Amino acid sequence: MTTFAAVRLVAAREIRVKLRDKTFLISTLFFLLFAAGSAILPALLAGGPTTVAVSTAADADALRQAGLDVRPVADDATAERLVRDGDVDAAVVAGPRVLALDERPDDVVRALSTEPPVRLLDPDALDPLAAFLVPFAFAMTFFFTSQLFGVQIAQSVTEEKQTRIVEILVAAVPVRALLAGKVIAGGVLALGQIALIVAVALTGMRIADGGGGILPLLGPALGWFVPFFVIGFVMLAALWAVAGALASRQEDIAGVSMPVQLAVMLPFFAVLFLNDNPLAMRILSYVPFSAPTAMPLRLFTGDAAGWEPVLSLLVLLAATAGCLAVGARLYEGALLRTNGRVTLRRAWRDREPIG
Known part of the structure; x- marks a missing residue:
């Protein structure tokens, strides 16, 4: 079996298992209903015209x-x-x-009044509500998706170690193919879920405001968010897989994965609290763990030059390649060791020449 065929086999298996998981299906349905409700309910609750x-x-x-x-x-x-x-x-x-x-009825009074001419000094300024909601939406999407699917990847790896199924798997496919299959499957499922949520939310917003308002401003930011999301998720998924390989029991995952959780949580809060600070956002745009949310947000607000997302994406690609290389070595060194929690030093030093 070629490496490509092995990766495809592992990814297909992981996707089939997840699509039969009731928890995954229920959570996806919940997110879809939440996205639809968030887009449509405000308009419905506001009622019709006077x-x-x-x-x-x-x-x-x-x-x-x-x-x-x-x-x-x-x-x-x-x-x-x-x-x-x-x-x-x-x-x-x-x-x-x-x-x-x-x-x-103030709207009736305004309709009957003669308004003086108005000149806007900053016609392109963002609505304050949109300036708050869009950073929150980008950060929440990347944070929850990477956390949810990352934990599932780690749990899957640890479960295979704990039940010793991994010994059968590595006899059939290379270890790196096993890692790649899990990362690809998680990425496909995460991207599919996000695509559904975005489609439902955009449809709801179009129904609610007729396609105007914030939608034209979101287009370029969403277009760049997709490649940033995919590459950033692959980087984090590899780290979550390593965390699962270092643990020998499900109970160990929380402690082992703490560095990965911090790598996700700190950028999340940084983007939320510093989104109105141009210098901080410019720096966060080139930090690999925060770039998937910071750079699309700067594109939405118009603060980023045309070349900046390209450079930021290249930095993220380089960081992802490094995480994959290091992660693959640690994954190989820890996967077959089931006699207790494995340290990073031991996994790096005592890598087994398998796969």
């Missing part, structure tokens, strides 16, 4: 242009009766005067 009863055609035109739901009526008395009965939110009668039951 309904206004109007007795004059001139006022009706101004209200329609403001996006309000206009109900033409025959006279002022009918308009007032509709407001009192709760059939409309407000009414515009002769004067003009605005009638409402218990709350001032």
Whole structure:
């Protein structure tokens, strides 16, 4: 069996096992429902446009242009009766005067007012809510995905060691093919889950705001986020696999994987708390563990030059290649040692010439 065939066999097996895992399927469904709800519910809870009863055609035109739901009526008395009965939110009668039951309808008043000309000094400025939500979304996506699938990779490796199935596996396929298959399977599943979540969220946002608003700004950032996400996930998946190989029992994974968890958590909080600091974000854009979230975010805010994502991606590629090389050696040195927890030094020094 060639190495490529062995990698494909291992990856296919890992994917089949995970797709039959109820926990994975339920978590995917939960994330999809959460993404759909986050995009659509705010618009639904906000309700439809204000309904206004109007007795004059001139006022009706101004209200329609403001996006309000206009109900033409025959006279002022009918308009007032509709407001009192709760059939409309407000009414515009002769004067003009605005009638409402218990709350001032500011959107109706604005529609009837003559606004002075407005000149925007910074028309490209981001909405404050978007400036908060987008960094949070990028950071949360990469953090939770790398944590969730990374832990599963580590648990899978440790389980195979604990049950000694790994001895049968390495007799059939090279150790590095086993590592590559697990990393590729985790990457495919993670990318597939993220693609579904993004598709559902974008569809919900398009339904909610008609395709305008923040969507055009997100396009370039999302386009760059995909390669950053894939390469960054491969780097972390290799480290999670090493953590699983160093442990001999499931109970040991938390302690062994602490350096990997810190490598994921610290950049996550750094991007969240420093996203409004240009210098800090520029530095984080070239740190391999934070680049998958920091660089797409800078592209979203327009703070990154055109050459910067290319350079950042090359730095991330180099770091990933180094992690794969070191990880493969440690993985080989620890995988078949089942007599207790294996140290990094022993795994590096006593690597078995297998696979």
